[in-house]
Amino acid sequence: MRFILPLSLIATTLAIAPVRFDRGKVFRVKPQDEKQVNVIKNLAKTSKLDFWYPDATHHVTANMTVDFFVSEKNSQSIQSALEQNQMHYEILIHDLQEEIEKQFDVKEDIPGRHSYTKYNNWDKIVAWTEKMMNKRPEMVSRIKIGTTVEDNPLYVLKVGKQNEEKKSIFMDCGIHAREWVSPAFCQWFVYQATKSYGKNKIMTKLLDRMTFYVLPVFNVDGYIWSWTQNRMWRKNRSKNKNSRCIGTDLNRNFNASWNSFPGNNNPCGDTYQGAAPESEKETKAVADFIRSHLNSIKAYITFHAYSQMLMFPYGYTSKLAPNHKDLAKVAKIGTEALATRYETQYIYGPIASTIYPTTGSSLDWAYDLGIKHTFAFELRDKGRFGFLLPESRIKSTCKETMLAVKFIAKYILKHTS
């Protein structure tokens, strides 16, 4: 009995307060040459920069737009260093904490209830998956494809009229925890698709003839962490051997040219690839599910944010994919369809040349496995809000994205065998 009090006291002290970002700034810099690239790389070594775009220091090259976050403590010295080196910069966000609070700009209809125009935490998303199954049992079922490191379930919603031997599309959202608009889209997709069945001609046809496997949150533990402890968290929450740093970047953990570029093998880095391909429970569960449904899966679509891009293989090589022309055509028309709603401009192309070379990505892995149409969306915006897109923009973001996804699905239905 004597232990009870001290232990509970320890537990209370261990409960950590969420990380705050008061007066932290997001800078945008465009290095003009190698010398300026090195200035950024050196700054990253001496001060802690959180790269927003690209997602790690080693991806920075000349003439690339680079966005990074700096805490209040370091922002003055970063600013002086940029000025000393005559580098032009913009401050996209002056107070990150303020921006984090401002993203919740849609009032709740009913407090605590799930809403498609608000960001929903994990508990609300789980309850929502149940609601979708109960509401549309003839069209929606839930499959538990595995569990996370912290033993949370990984749920895939199977959406479509149930009959055998249908073509299918696998879609995932939220592989990177802080990209909140991505899970918001997966929820929107399931809702809108089932709601418009019988009303919208194209959607009815798609659901009659195809199955959509939708994983609304891939990186569940990281997503929870981004809600409760650190809004800017990206990786999963697994412990790393011989390191105090937590987490693997699940989108570097797939078996696609894994470990072939330097820069992803530091467990403390935000793009840590993990100890081995599929070392992470989340990656393994998704990869196993896709492998076991390979006969029917004709397309793979993964949703990220931000930058407004639609990309396809390869990320790990600058070589063009064998069906490059076909992929580029689908991406072109997809982005055009997306723009019809609000004139939102997306660029498209292979990952390696559109953003930067990456290894171990889910997109390349799925492609090499034999899924010939694989796409990655980088949703809104282009940096004004970055990962903190206000809730008031969820609806328009989802509506326009839906147009592109519908086009891709229609294309897959018609052109794959």
Ligand SMILES: [Zn+2]
């Ligand atoms: Zn991402």
